[in-house]
Amino acid sequence: MGLNKKLLILIFFFSTLINYSFEHGLHSAGDSNNKYQKYLEKFIINNIKHLSKLNQATIGAAIISSAPIPIFFLIVAFKIKDITILDVMSSFAAGALIGDVFIHNLPEIQRSYQHNSLYICWGILSLFMLEKIISYYEEKNKKLNVNGKQTNIIISLVGDFMHNFTDGMAIGAGFNKNLKLGVSLSLSIFFHEIPHEVGDFSYLLKQNMNITNAVISQLITALGSFLGVYVSFEFGEMYSDRIISFASGAFLYLAINTIMGDLKRSRSLLHISYQAIAFIFGVCILDALL
Numbered sequence: 678m679g680l681n682k683k684l685l686i687l688i689f690f691f692s693t694l695i696n697y698s699f700e701h702g703l704h705s706a707g708d709s710n711n712k713y714q715k716y717l718e719k720f721i722i723n724n725i726k727h728l729s730k731l732n733q734a735t736i737g738a739a740i741i742s743s744a745p746i747p748i749f750f751l752i753v754a755f756k757i758k759d760i761t762i763l764d765v766m767s768s769f770a771a772g773a774l775i776g777d778v779f780i781h782n783l784p785e786i787q788r789s790y791q792h793n794s795l796y797i798c799w800g801i802l803s804l805f806m807l808e809k810i811i812s813y814y815e816e817k818n819k820k821l822n823v824n825g826k827q828t829n830i831i832i833s834l835v836g837d838f839m840h841n842f843t844d845g846m847a848i849g850a851g852f853n854k855n856l857k858l859g860v861s862l863s864l865s866i867f868f869h870e871i872p873h874e875v876g877d878f879s880y881l882l883k884q885n886m887n888i889t890n891a892v893i894s895q896l897i898t899a900l901g902s903f904l905g906v907y908v909s910f911e912f913g914e915m916y917s918d919r920i921i922s923f924a925s926g927a928f929l930y931l932a933i934n935t936i937m938g939d940l941k942r943s944r945s946l947l948h949i950s951y952q953a954i955a956f957i958f959g960v961c962i963l964d965a966l967l
Contacts, residue, residue, distance in 0.1 A: 718864060731906075733852050736863075737862070741844055743867070744874050745877070745896075763883040764883070767880045767936050768940060769956065770932075770936060771933075772959020775928075777873075778925045782925045797922050800922070800929075804931065805930060805934075807832065807835065808934075829884055830881060833877070836930075842908075843905060845904060869963065876936070
């Protein structure tokens, strides 16, 4: 399958996802478009209603942690290794991350934004310091890759873990309020996770990580959602705004410095155009879903 055909398939996939997002996301106008999601919600509720709230939330975390599965099959089925396609998917990830911050996270903490905005700065600073520390030890041990790929991988995985952690906190808060809200949140976050997983997989592959290790790393970072659930049940909403603010700073650093910084070495105007379109797709999907 040639490059152009694979790009067309990815564009079709992203377009379909955006269309589904607008029909089934929070911006959808009527209930008729959500009938399939409502059937799924009812099925899940009937099967977990006898469990404790904590166990219900744990199942919710398991649902959102399964988001990498369709992306894994997409990448394996089409044998996506071409650097141009991986760049396009990484651009999509950057758009989704930045969209997540400005469309979802910041409006969620707007009541206490002035107080918690400082934590956005701490999130940016923390990932910057982490990157510098990793680079320092790579140089010290004479293992520094010319392109800094090992550092980029670690920063990406830390950002992914934090993203799953904040999603887990949202799941925990939802199930704490009521079962229906928890299940609805779990399914909504599952679909909003798909754009992020597209980018996570593609970015790791672009850093020369093999598919097996990429899958294992995604399973490990998925543990963040379970940790988020337990922290949510333990502390409630006491620190949630601060954690979301801190994570938002980390997402901005990951998207702008790590992912987009790695995309600067574009080889043609057409390549740059693909990246810009993919970035817009990423933002649009988050706007539709959240």
